[in-house]
Amino acid sequence: xxxxxxxxxxxxxxxxxxxxxxxxxxxxxxxxxxxxxxxxxxxxxxxxxxxxxxxxxxxxxxxxxxxxxxxxxxxxxxxxxxxxxxxxxxxxxxxxxxxxxxxxxxxxxxxxxxxxxxxxxxxxxxxxxxxxxxxxxxxxxxxxxxxxxxxxxxxxxxxxxxxxxxxxxxxxxxxxxxxxxxxxxxxxxxxxxxxxxxxxxxxxxxxxxxxxxxxxxxxxxxxxxxxxxxxxxxxxxxxxxxxxxxxxxxxxxxxxxxxxxxxxxxxxxxxxxxxxxxxxxxxxxxxxxxxxxxxxxxxxxxxxxxxxxxxxxxxxxxxxxxxxxxxxxxxxxxxxxxxxxxxxxxxxxxxxxxxxxxxxxxxxxxxxxxxxxxxxxxxxxxxxxxxxxxxxxxxxxxxxxxxxxxxxxxxxxxxxxxxx
Numbered sequence: 001x002x003x004x005x006x007x008x009x010x011x012x013x014x015x016x017x018x019x020x021x022x023x024x025x026x027x028x029x030x031x032x033x034x035x036x037x038x039x040x041x042x043x044x045x046x047x048x049x050x051x052x053x054x055x056x057x058x059x060x061x062x063x064x065x066x067x068x069x070x071x072x073x074x075x076x077x078x079x080x081x082x083x084x085x086x087x088x089x090x091x092x093x094x095x096x097x098x099x100x101x102x103x104x105x106x107x108x109x110x111x112x113x114x115x116x117x118x119x120x121x122x123x124x125x126x127x128x129x130x131x132x133x134x135x136x137x138x139x140x141x142x143x144x145x146x147x148x149x150x151x152x153x154x155x156x157x158x159x160x161x162x163x164x165x166x167x168x169x170x171x172x173x174x175x176x177x178x179x180x181x182x183x184x185x186x187x188x189x190x191x192x193x194x195x196x197x198x199x200x201x202x203x204x205x206x207x208x209x210x211x212x213x214x215x216x217x218x219x220x221x222x223x224x225x226x227x228x229x230x231x232x233x234x235x236x237x238x239x240x241x242x243x244x245x246x247x248x249x250x251x252x253x254x255x256x257x258x259x260x261x262x263x264x265x266x267x268x269x270x271x272x273x274x275x276x277x278x279x280x281x282x283x284x285x286x287x288x289x290x291x292x293x294x295x296x297x298x299x300x301x302x303x304x305x306x307x308x309x310x311x312x313x314x315x316x317x318x319x320x321x322x323x324x325x326x327x328x329x330x331x332x333x334x335x336x337x338x339x340x341x342x343x344x345x346x347x348x349x350x351x352x353x354x355x356x357x358x359x360x361x362x363x364x365x366x367x368x369x370x371x372x373x374x375x376x377x378x379x380x381x382x383x384x385x386x387x388x389x390x391x392x393x394x395x396x397x398x399x400x401x402x403x404x405x406x407x408x409x410x411x412x413x414x415x416x417x418x419x420x
Contacts, residue, residue, distance in 0.1 A: 055134035087352035098345030114154035116187035151282035157191015160248025191249035198253025
């Protein structure tokens with residue numbers, strides 16, 4: 001324990017990593033020469049003594065949502081090790097462009113993904129990062145600004161993810177790093193976490209002349225290795241990591257830190273009314289978004305079927321046929337009108353629709369693949385002028401026609417049995 005600032009010092013360390021005070025016993029006069037100035041000690045103590053209650057609140061909120069998702073998935077250990085189904089992710093607020101755009105307009109999905117995680121490892125990595133980074137930002141800027149940072153950078157990350165679903169640009173190593181070829185569910189707190197990293201990076205550079213040595217080493221250019229390592233990991237995993245969300249959070253956090261002053265030691269603890277208002281607005285936006293999640297949960301029986309609850313066999317058959325009919329309508333729109341809107345969302349949801357038998361499962365998966373390929377083709381051939389994609393190739397239409405024949409044959413044999 002440092003005698004000057006109270007920070008924890010590692011065994012064998014020659015000096016405190018925060019205030020720079022020496023930890024070695026020396027003669028009194030020599031030690032006096034090496035003691036940091038009072039301003040440095042006051043700064044370190046003021047920062048270390050501040051609370052970080054909203055960091056803990058965010059940890060609890062993320063874990064609570066994760067436990068609800070686990071309960072909706074049947075509370076199996078397998079789903080923790082693998083991942084939640086797309087249906088469970090979507091019902092708890094994951095981002096999907098098709099649901100944010102017309103005709104659904106579920107804009108609350110710009111907020112809720114920062115509290116949703118795909119599996120246990122995803123949650124543990126992000127919550128550990130929040131536990132390591134969050135207290136520093138909250139202590140430096142105060143709880144009020146910390147909440148605003150988290151909400152704004154989290155939304156910015158989701159918006160960046162939304163804007164970069166561009167199949168025609170997702171080519172080459174760099175294109176696949178920044179853009180996505182498919183509209184798939186996206187979730188996680190990493191966009192907001194990168195936002196906090198951006199805040200600390202700019203903080204260390206902006207106030208480098210007035211910071212103690214320990215803070216200079218931890219923030220500013222000291223954050224560069226963390227940023228570069230995470231971007232490299234994102235580049236390696238560009239097939240499944242949402243790098244656009246990371247960069248959106250990072251850049252928005254850096255931009256906020258450029259214009260926002262941190263809470264200096266010795267300043268009055270009262271926070272400006274504007275920041276209080278912004279904090280309340282941020283919390284209100286989060287609460288309203290999860291209110292919309294709850295309403296969507298009750299009003300969307302197709303997604304609720306993803307939960308591990310028994311469904312009568314005749315109801316499974318009826319729901320299955322209804323969803324297949326929607327998918328066929330989407331395929332017809334793409335073939336005749338070259339309109340892929342909502343088709344990708346339907347293709348993704350098909351995977352989680354309960355099927356009456358093994359043949360129905362095969363038909364469901366085949367149709368999902370056919371729709372996805374049509375969507376990718378239309379999006380990749382769409383031009384600026386005129387705004388019309390190329391016709392669906394005959395080979396894809398032939399594959400779809402073959403599927404329809406198989407489906408009609410299955411339906412004739414399955415329908416009488418299900419109606420008994």
